[in-house]
Amino acid sequence: MFKTYIIPVITFSLAIALLPGCNKLVEIDPPLNEMSSERVFKSDNTAKSTLSGLYSLLSQSQAQVIQLTLFPALGSDELELLPASVTYEDVRNNTMQATSSNASGFFNDLYASVYRANSIIEGLQKYTGTSAAVKKQLTGEAKFIRAYCYFYLVNLFGKVPLVLETDVTKTAYLPRTSVDSVYDQIIKDLTDAKDSLPADYSASSGNRTNANKYAATALLARAYLYTGNYTAAESNATEVINATSLYSLIPAASMGTGVFIKNSAEAILQFMPYLNATNSYTAEGATFVTTTSQYSLRTTYVNAFEAGDLRRLKWINEVTLNGVVNYQPYKYKYRTNALAVAAGVTEYPMVLRLAEQYLIRAEARANTDNSTGALADLKVIRNRAGLAESTTTDKAALLLEIEKERQTELFCELGHRWFDLKRTGRSDAVIGAIKTTWNSTDALYPIPQTARDANPNLSQNDGYN
Structure with a gap:
């Protein structure tokens, strides 16, 4: 059985070429210090390694590895749970609560990749040493990953904070952004990526x-x-x-x-x-x-x-x-x-x-x-x-x-x-016909309570206490 986990805070290490991650939306490491950032983006090879770290972070997260397939399938009319499992009964029955790790796992994993993408986009713009061609490509791929993460965030949670930079003094207490505005950013990022990528x-x-x-x-x-x-x-x-x-x-x-x-x-x-x-x-x-x-x-x-x-x-x-x-x-x-x-x-x-x-x-x-x-x-x-x-x-x-x-x-x-x-x-019409536990508000997951405790500006979706 694959278990939910929370991405830990990751500090920069040139040896593994990873940029900072986050364990909650508002609890992240400060942006990279000047010296380490300059070192990362001083050449094409080291800059490319940061992108490899981003792909690894997203592709190996439990959200991407299995939960984006398993949880929506259990929540809809696709999958049944056999036998009953305490771990996923709330997903199958659409009774997930804000305190559930099953909701916070998505939130944490996807925002971790958003922050990593933001770090790469900012670093490529701020520091010199990366060739123009590589900078264009890496920025395009980072924007694709950011758009990909926001696509799932907005479809799972509805309104979500639109975080486009790493400065925690500006992002720590962001309120939720309208679905339309999040989609505007998704489309902008994907349009930029389309124009930038081979x-x-x-x-x-x-x-x-x-x-x-x-x-x-x-x-x-x-x-x-x-x-x-x-x-x-x-x-x-x-x-x-x-x-x-x-x-x-x-x-x-x-x-x-x-x-x-x-x-x-x-x-x-x-x-x-x-x-x-x-x-x-x-x-x-x-x-x-x-x-x-x-x-x-x-x-x-x-x-x-x-x-x-x-x-x-x-x-x-x-x-x-x-x-x-x-x-x-x-x-x-x-x-x-x-x-x-x-x-x-x-x-x-x-x-x-x-x-x-x-x-x-x-x-x-x-x-x-x-x-x-x-x-x-x-x-x-x-x-x-x-x-x-x-x-x-x-x-x-x-x-x-x-x-x-x-x-x-x-x-x-x-x-x-x-x-x-x-x-x-x-x-x-479809899910309500097969589940007595279904309510219309279940179409969105709850905003995790851990994120709301850290950021009082985060409102909750309807139907959740």
Whole structure:
């Protein structure tokens, strides 16, 4: 079982090339002293090492490693908890409280990466020694990571403090910022990143583990979709889809084992494996593909797949454990490094992938009354899954079909289902129908009490004491 932990305060060490982290929003180390900061940014190599530290901090945090997938899946209609666990019952039942470590873990982990990104952006601007080309690239990647973190913060917690600098005298008591303003910053950061980053993966030696232009474009398409700018969502998704020299959907024949592997043609961005860069398995595999029954896709969720859907066949592992049928999410196949190595397969955690871009564009087109274009995008995803194309032209019905395709394509991937139900206003209808513990206010997590104790200007979300 992966356990929640709080990122400790990290002081600078050139040996490991890490910038300051934080354990709570308002309890962080002071900004780097002048001498150590100058040393960090005096050359391209040392500056690049700070970015590696940022990727490591985010990709190895429990929020990113498993909780962004597990908790929203338990909270929505995706996963059931088997057997009952005191640790995660509040997540499954949507009864999380402000004092819960399950809420504070997200808050702490994501803000730790925000502060690290801010440190890099400030250092690159303040100190000389880094070449113009490297400064541009590293700033772009740091802004991408900051936008990525804020995307999840704003979707999990709603209004959050918008921290864009490291000076604690200015950030310690920031109030929460409106959702619209946070999204404005996300879009600004991603637009800057898109203009600054290379279109290939040369910065990561060909591995798809660093954000490039298309990673920024893909997340920008999602941000525009969530904020209702459908024209911009369609445009950005199209840019990614048209980058055919880099990206293509894995064919149906190999989608069971080919989508979630290292440097998959469908991968726009992946992170390094959990714990060790040489590992060949993922935390998702270790969590879901178990020999003891822990989590199962709900029967109602499994029944949403149409007959003949290859995703049901290839991405769900049906096993009976202790007399109980368990529908294991099976996108990642290996629960230990030894099993992955024995199979000769390296799986990397998927962060952004091409299939989502088709679904973003389909939804954007449906919302702008381009049903022909929306159906064409749905056809691509459905045909890969072995299903016939849709012929629906009614706008409301088409949007529900797109939601269903997102449900069956993106299940147990970094909170998509939870966020889809929330942003379309369908949480009450869908989750409320299966959980007597559901309240409308559960669509947002509580602001952690530890953060509110440290910062009296932080208000609480509705529904929490």
